[in-house]
Each structure stands twice: as C-alpha cells, then as structure tokens.
Amino acid sequence: MFDMAGDDVISFGLGEPDFQPPIEAINAFHQAMLDGHNKYTTTAGLPALRKKIAESWHHLSPNLDENNVCMTMSGTNALLNIFASLVDPGKNVLLPEPYFPLYGPDVKLWGGEARYYQCLFENEFVPTIEDLESLVDDNTVAILYNFPSNPTGATISIEQRDELLKFAQKHDLWIISDEVYDRIVFDSEHVSFVGTDDDRVILINSFSKTYAMTGWRIGYILSANNEAMHQMIKLQYYITACSNDAMQYAVLEAMNVADDYPDQMCVEYKARRDLICSRLNAMKGIQCHVPEGAFYVFPRVDVPNMNSQDLAIELLKGGVLCSPGSAFGPSGEGHLRFAYTISQEDISLGMDKVEAVIKRLRGD
Numbered sequence: 134m135f136d137m138a139g140d141d142v143i144s145f146g147l148g149e150p151d152f153q154p155p156i157e158a159i160n161a162f163h164q165a166m167l168d169g170h171n172k173y174t175t176t177a178g179l180p181a182l183r184k185k186i187a188e189s190w191h192h193l194s195p196n197l198d199e200n201n202v203c204m205t206m207s208g209t210n211a212l213l214n215i216f217a218s219l220v221d222p223g224k225n226v227l228l229p230e231p232y233f234p235l236y237g238p239d240v241k242l243w244g245g246e247a248r249y250y251q252c253l254f255e256n257e258f259v260p261t262i263e264d265l266e267s268l269v270d271d272n273t274v275a276i277l278y279n280f281p282s283n284p285t286g287a288t289i290s291i292e293q294r295d296e297l298l299k300f301a302q303k304h305d306l307w308i309i310s311d312e313v314y315d316r317i318v319f320d321s322e323h324v325s326f327v328g329t330d331d332d333r334v335i336l337i338n339s340f341s342k343t344y345a346m347t348g349w350r351i352g353y354i355l356s357a358n359n360e361a362m363h364q365m366i367k368l369q370y371y372i373t374a375c376s377n378d379a380m381q382y383a384v385l386e387a388m389n390v391a392d393d394y395p396d397q398m399c400v401e402y403k404a405r406r407d408l409i410c411s412r413l414n415a416m417k418g419i420q421c422h423v424p425e426g427a428f429y430v431f432p433r434v435d436v437p438n439m440n441s442q443d444l445a446i447e448l449l450k451g452g453v454l455c456s457p458g459s460a461f462g463p464s465g466e467g468h469l470r471f472a473y474t475i476s477q478e479d480i481s482l483g484m485d486k487v488e489a490v491i492k493r494l495r496g497d
C-alpha cells in the first residue's frame with residue numbers, strides 16, 4: 134500500500150514522529166564524532182548513559198543503577214534479544230493482539246509459540262484476565278504487555294496494571310513490558326511495570342519516539358534482575374557487539390538538556406489527537422476511542438460487506454493512506470489505524486477525504 138500511494142496522498146501510514154531530534158542531540162552527535170567517539174563501546178553501552186537512564190526510573194525503582202541497563206540498537210533489537218534469552222523450543226509466550234507486528238515472528242525465531250490474547254474495542258483495548266487464564270499453560274514462559282499500545286493507543290490504570298501483574302505472578306511468568314511510548318501520554322501519568330516485580334520485569338524502551346530519532350536506531354533493556362541482565366548483555370554481544378558510540382553521547386546530552394522535548398511534542402500530538410478523534414467520531418459508521426497515549430487512533434469502521442484491507446484500498450484511491458486493522462492481527466479486522474504524525478492541516482484535509490469515501494461506500 135505504501136508503494137501504491139502517490140505523491141498527493143495524505144499519509145496516516147507510518148508510525149514515526151514527523152519531528153526532528155532535539156538540536157542539542159544532533160550537535161552532541163557531531164561533537165562526539167569529532168572527539169573521536171567512533172569506536173566500539175562496552176557491550177552494555179556507555180556507563181554514564183546507562184546511569185542516567187537508571188536514574189530516570191528512580192522515582193519508581195530507586196535501587197536501579199547502570200548494571201540494570203543494556204543499550205541496544207533500537208527497541209527492535211531489544212525485543213529480539215529478550216526473546217532470544219527467554220524462549221526455548223516448545224515454550225510459548227502470551228502476546229497482545231492487535232499487535233506490533235514483530236512480536237510473534239520474534240518468538241517463532243527461537244522455536245517458541247506465539248499465543249495471542251485479545252485487546253478488544255469493547256474493553257478499551259485492555260485484555261481480560263479470563264482470556265489470559267484460558268491461554269496460559271505449563272509451557273508459558275512470559276507475557277508481553279504494551280501500554281501505550283501500537284496500534285490502539287490504549288493505556289492502563291494502576292488498578293489494571295496490578296491485575297495484569299497479579300496474573301503474571303500467579304503463573305510465574307516473565308513480564309516483558311514494551312513501553313517505547315512511555316513519554317507520549319496525554320491526560321495522565323504513564324503507568325509502568327518498572328518498580329513492581331524486581332525479579333520478573335524486563336522493560337523495553339527506545340529513543341525512536343521519545344526524541345524523534347527513529348533512524349538513529351537506539352534503545353535499551355532495563356531490568357532489576359541482575360541475572361537476566363547478565364544473560365541479555367552476553368547475547369547483545371553476539372547480536373550487535375554494542376550500540377553506536379557517538380550516538381550514545383548524543384542521547385546522554387538529550388537526556389541532560391532536553392528532557393522536556395517529548396512534553397513539547399506531546400502538546401502538538403494531543404491537539405492532533407483531539408482533532409482526528411472529533412472528526413472520526415462525527416462520521417456515520419465510525420466509532421473511535423480517544424486514546425491516552427502513543428500517536429495512533431484505531432477506530433471501528435462499519436462499511437457493510439467490506440473488510441479493512443479493501444476499505445484501506447478504497448481510501449487510498451480516495452487520496453488517504455492508512456493501515457488496515459487486519460495488518461495487526463485478526464481482532465484488528467473492522468478497524469483502521471491512523472498515525473497522526475502529520476500536521477493538523479493535513480489531518481483536516483485527510484479527514485475530509487475519509488468522510489467522502491466512507492459516505493459513498495455506505496450510501497449515506
């Protein structure tokens with residue numbers, strides 16, 4: 134569908150910020166290269182950056198230090214590394230659905246089975262404990278939670294987090310918490326799994342969304358479990374040896390001097406979210422939750438006799454690119470994903486086009 138999109142198409146397709154990284158980080162990257170930071174680093178990464186990251190979680194888990202952090206070349210790298218550490222053939226992992234599409238294949242790569250739990254529109258895209266209970270068995274080693282979620286934008290309350298935590302503890306599961314959107318949360322505080330179960334929680338995070346650096350490929354794994362960290366750092370050596378040298382200085386500078394950068398982006402994201410949700414909810418046949426995080430909306434769209442892929446193709450012909458919900462798993466069917474990583478002006482123009490296409494298809 135990306136290939137089919139012409140130049141004049143308004144694209145809600147890509148899950149990538151339209152901002153640039155903070156200028157301080159770009160300058161620090163340049164300076165670090167000039168200063169000779171163009172070499173291998175230790176496998177776990179620059180100690181000063183790991184310390185800074187550990188400290189950024191002290192409000193939830195005050196004993197974390199640099200030994201609890203391993204720099205990776207993106208959240209994608211972190212995911213692969215964690216699954217490589219935890220999954221053996223014959224074991225299974227519980228994964229959300231609709232999902233970020235890498236989870237399942239990552240589990241299968243190491244011979245494991247991906248078992249999907251549903252996060253449905255009628256439950257505000259949060260799983261039910263009954264559903265989780267029906268999937269878990271003696272071979273389940275881990276459960277992955279992703280809040281704020283891609284593709285739904287869903288977040289959880291502290292009470293919901295605690296229920297999900299209790300479920301995992303009851304079955305002695307590792308909790309892999311993908312919180313790459315932790316700094317893109319609108320009307321409330323981000324609810325993390327960090328600081329809840331030091332023995333079993335492994336966090337994935339990334340600077341892709343936090344500082345709009347998707348192309349820089351830098352993220353990290355954090356866990357209070359020293360043995361887990363030890364194993365994952367060993368694996369990191371075999372996967373990429375280490376992260377990028379100069380870039381780690383740049384991220385450290387961003388954390389030191391531009392910590393409010395994500396908050397500034399959030400002001401704009403929130404205005405866009407309000408705009409797109411009010412436009413979608415005003416259209417006949419569309420229902421949209423107002424998400425509390427990330428930069429996606431995942432409305433339910435009712436056009437009789439048309440699946441989400443055909444609908445996305447019709448929208449593309451009408452000048453708008455979005456993702457069919459089925460691309461994120463079977464329970465995404467009946468939905469579309471719009472990434473609001475474009476200007477408010479383009480969102481308005483795009484919504485005019487969506488409205489015209491849906492009206493025509495529904496015969497309203």
Ligand SMILES: Cc1ncc(COP(=O)(O)O)c(C=O)c1O
Pocket residue numbers: 148207208209210233279282283311313338339340341347351352
């Ligand atoms: C939920 C989720 N996890 C992980 C990632 C990976 O991010 P990156 O590899 O850019 O750090 C993404 C990227 O879109 C995502 O949406």
